[in-house]
Amino acid sequence: MNFNWKIIAVALITSIVSCKPDLNEPRYTSGQADFSRFVSIGDDFGAGVSDGALTRNGQLSAVPYLLATKFQLADGGDFTQALMQDGNGAGYNFISNSLTGSIYLSSYTNCQNKTSLKILNNTFDNRSFDWLGANHYNNYCIPGLKSFQTYSQFTGKSYPAGNLFYHRMASDTGVSGLSSTVLGDAQYLNPTFVMVWIGASDVYNYAFSGGIGEVGGLTPFDITPVDTFEAAISYIFNGLIGSGQKGIVVNIPDLQDIPYFNSLPYNGLKLTAQQASDLNAISPPGISFSEGNNALVITEPTGGIIRQIKRGEYILNVINADSITCGGWGTPQKPIPANYVLDSLEVSKIDNRIAIFNSDLRTAANSKGFAFFDYNRFMANLKNGYSFSGVSATSNMFYGGAVSLDGYHLTPRGCAMVANECIKSINAKYKSNLPLINTVDYSGVLFP
Amino acid sequence: MFILLSFMRLLSRLVLLLFFPVVSFAGIADNPLLGIKSSAMGGTITSIGFDGSAAFYNPATMTFLKKNYLNLGLNYNSPKTLFLMNTGEKYYSSKSGLLPISLYGVYKFTDKVDLGLAINNPFQNNISWDKNWAGKYICISNKTNVQNIQPAISYRVNNKFSVGGGLMFAFYHHQVSRALNYENASGDVIMNYELKGTALGLNLGLNYNDKKWHFGFALRSGLNYKNAKGEATLENAPSSLLANGVLPSSNSEVTANIKLPSVVSLGAAYELDQNWLVTMDMNIYNWANIDSLEIKVSNYQQYNFSINQDLAGSYAIRFGARYNYSKKLILRGGFAFDLAPVLNTYVHPAYPEYNKFIYTCGASYHLKKSFSVDAFVGYSDIKERKETKNINNFNGTYKANAFIGGIGLNYEF
Known part of the structure; x- marks a missing residue:
């Protein structure tokens, strides 16, 4: 029994320690296509x-x-x-x-x-x-x-x-x-x-x-x-x-799926009961508000008529939530201009x-x-x-x-x-x- | 010549056993190789005690030990995992060595009653990936540790049969990190989760010895951490997101219910002659009702850390042999096949375990009359598996291996 145990042990240990797991990457082919140009x-x-x-x-x-x-x-x-x-x-x-x-x-x-x-x-x-x-x-x-x-x-x-x-x-x-x-x-x-x-x-x-x-x-x-x-x-x-x-x-994607047009909800005007009644007092016929979420007020493209926006109409992201809450946009006093609205x-x-x-x-x-x-x-x-x-x-x-x-x-x-x-x-x-x-x-x- | 013959005999037996249609497992975080001597023999220990580790594996075998034992062991386990993504990139887990320390003692209280103590880490896991790796939103690092302190007692009913039991005081500690899907110029937000829990478990064992045959049965109860608690902290969080509440501005409380499986072990050993011992064990792990792990973040459930795996009960088959080479030197060898509890398609980067083959060998050398030193080395070949059902379609192929080893000091009196 004249094994050289040391050599065998060292060889065994190094081979085990240095051996890290491996997997082969697949070979990629272009199939029926030619990607050269x-x-x-x-x-x-x-x-x-x-x-x-x-x-x-x-x-x-x-x-x-x-x-x-x-x-x-x-x-x-x-x-x-x-x-x-x-x-x-x-x-x-x-x-x-x-x-x-x-x-x-x-x-x-x-x-x-x-x-x-x-x-x-x-x-x-x-x-x-x-x-x-x-x-x-x-x-x-x-x-x-x-x-x-x-x-x-x-x-x-x-x-x-x-x-x-x-x-x-x-x-x-x-x-x-x-x-x-x-x-x-x-x-x-x-x-x-x-x-x-x-x-x-x-x-x-x-x-x-x-x-x-x-x-x-x-x-x-x-x-x-x-x-x-x-x-x-x-x-x-x-x-x-x-x-x-x-x-x-x-x-081409659809309009309704583009955040620029859909990130502000049409009824993004959030009002308290008091705010709603104050706005109702100054609103023209056809525009009314209640406590909670309300449709935003916009200007029509022609004639300067104002109205409330409907579901399915979009406000461009030029107007954001802070423009409404802090800037007062979307109310009868500050309607959103027509070119910000689809x-x-x-x-x-x-x-x-x-x-x-x-x-x-x-x-x-x-x-x-x-x-x-x-x-x-x-x-x-x-x-x-x-x-x-x-x-x-x-x-x-x-x-x-x-x-x-x-x-x-x-x-x-x-x-x-x-x-x-x-x-x-x-x-x-x-x-x-x-x-x-x-x-x-x-x-x-x-x-x- | 005699050695060669014995070896051939052993080999033929092993081959026979190998073709016996059985499968086996080692499991998510289970750490079966905690005794240096038994680890050298593929983890076989249920039917026969070798030293103080009997107190943990099968308390009943303590009474058939001929002496008192004190064992200190240091283990090493360095799993290396490769993930080959469906994009062709290869990612290696970084070095994540485990260094569990175990301390075992067995004391002959009376002729028929033995007392034992085991301090070890029955469940352990440590893996970390690069901070920018592809799975960073799922898991960057995962470290689990169960620190077990277990007093045990055994009673010899007669010359052949004994019973034993123990109480496990098991302390759970879990640290996980992952990136959240927000970044600033210097990189991702990282969330670190840390959890602790305490649970009580039970160990029961039976041992039967008849001439050259030894049989053992051991049951280790599951550990149930009903309300493990801890906190989640953030790294590199953009100040705007802390200020507007998208991210929690202070440390969040986290909770989880953690279940670890019960283990049933069956073992047999046979003394071929006064120098050769062959052993065989089977462990059955009850992962079946443990399918998910969810660390819940209070008030911010969108940042919960969850692992959903369709776990199945699994088992391990282990074979070992011991040969008394001389009065001073004892040689050991072993082999195990572990069947992972994780179904093929649900492998998770936090626990990239799978079916594995473990090859081990080791030796004990008597230094003085009552002192000896034990050592083992082993290699764990973790089979490759393709994953197709992970969260966020994080799919690819895993392959891993681990170099394992341990060294221990044995004192008997």
Whole structure:
């Protein structure tokens, strides 16, 4: 028995101690899809706008960018974006009709001596619209871009009234008179895989401006005419996307599911019995109050008539709970202005147009055999909560974690959740096995 | 040559037993390896006492010990868990060693009555994950400890049969932390929960010895902490959320009802000859009616910490062997298979346990007439399992292993 016990013992112990558990990662494949040249086209949602502005951080968690990081695990190519400078970025305020930087959350003590949250503006970064040179990119989701603006030269650099977010990344110098188009620039890369997420700006620019535009017009605050939208979809699907390419189409959310419009309830005026009777004494016929929750008072778009708002009508998030309790808004003395309100007629026009556009998008996706992600349903479900990989979120303003402070665009975490749903659709459609995105790596709302 | 033959004989027996259709378990926080000698033998101890640890495992076996014993033991257990997410990321639990200390004593009060004392940690768990890991909203760290103080007594009815019993004074201490779904520029809000409770338990044992055969039965009652109390504290809470009441501005009271399972153990041992002893145990753990753990935060129930698992009764099968190599050196070996009480789909990052194989070996060396030193090492191979029904769809695959060991001082007189 001449075992060298020491050596055996040491060898045994080191082998056991150093041995940590392991599992093999699956191998990822693109299935029937080819991710080598991925191009996305669309508006704010795909651009990565968050907290009211397009920022570099937002771009680095834009849904198409997140998808590209996973495509790259299955032979996907590079994905370049027209990245903003670090900092506050650039956004557009529909109420003040002005450029702004990103917004952030701040706390203050309100008139009832309670701590409340409010939104403050960062300054607009004036480097934001510097031209980046004659380049081509993979992400042609551009803030505010409407469907027909994808192929219109009037969007381009020769036209100051075009889209400033496109001008900074347009491939032409803007001096020849003939501008490049978004679609033309996107085609340049000869994409093998395309994401189309267009149409929201066609409707929501109207909604954000409180319905001051026209239904069926081509100016910024209008809702795009149906035939114009359908022609644009046809351009995109037959121009950018020929045959043989693969892709994914994402649709438009409903108004009622957007926190910017639904976070203040129509009956958000809370009164004591005394307050109610005081207001009744000065109210015109047709307006009455009682103890408890009361419908807010608004001004009609024409004639300056005031009335109480009805269920199903929306107040823009310019007015918040503190504007009512502390600012006295929503009463006969201080009615909420018409351009802060979407009345039932405006709402029905918006709802109707979203339904048509969504149906067009689905038809186009089906005709090309594309994957489809129903963002409309996602936002509807988000009201009741969504959970994925240990992270849960709702569409609640501030506290939900998925929707950014502007109440419309997603937080990076919300983008990661949407990207995951897109990956699921793509995997199901093209038999790829892309892994999902780890949502904890992306932040939600930052509190002061 | 003789050793080889005995070993072959033992091996064939073990193989036979292995193919016998039985399954087994070790459980969420159960800590079965608390005696150095029995741990070296895969945890087999119900039918025969080896030293003072008899007072804990089966008090009835105390009266068949030939001497008085005093045992001090230090154990080491360093489980390492890997979580492979459905996103492809791998997360390892950080080093979370357990160092339970046990003290046992057995004293021959009369010819027929023995008194015993056991101080140990029958339930223990310690796991921590990175603060930014994917499961941070579910659990970042979880540390459970039951400190048991148990006096025991046994009575020899006749030369073959004895009975024994003990009272367990068991002190529960639980610390959990997780992130809440709010963050500021420096990261997430972390909530730390801490709970304490006291419970009384009972130990009963029977022991039957006939020539070369030994049989044992032991019952350890469950522990029921009806109203464990403590408090929850916050780290890194945004001041705005403390001020507007979204988060509690002062420490919150927490309460929980905690149940730990009863254990029924059956054991048999056989002396092949004067040098060889083979042992076999079976433990049955009654987790079946313990499906959930909920730590309730007063006034802020949205921040309760809860674990819902569909637990099933489970059991462990253990095999051991002891060989007297010389007058000074005793060698031991063992093997156990533990069936987890957790159904496959409900594994929780706070208790990422699953079916496991445990391999152990050890030795005792006599230093002086009444002093000897015991040691064991072991490896626990925890099988992989895929989880699909955790809260918030936190799904992936777990795999774990643990290096275990212990060293003890034995004094007999």
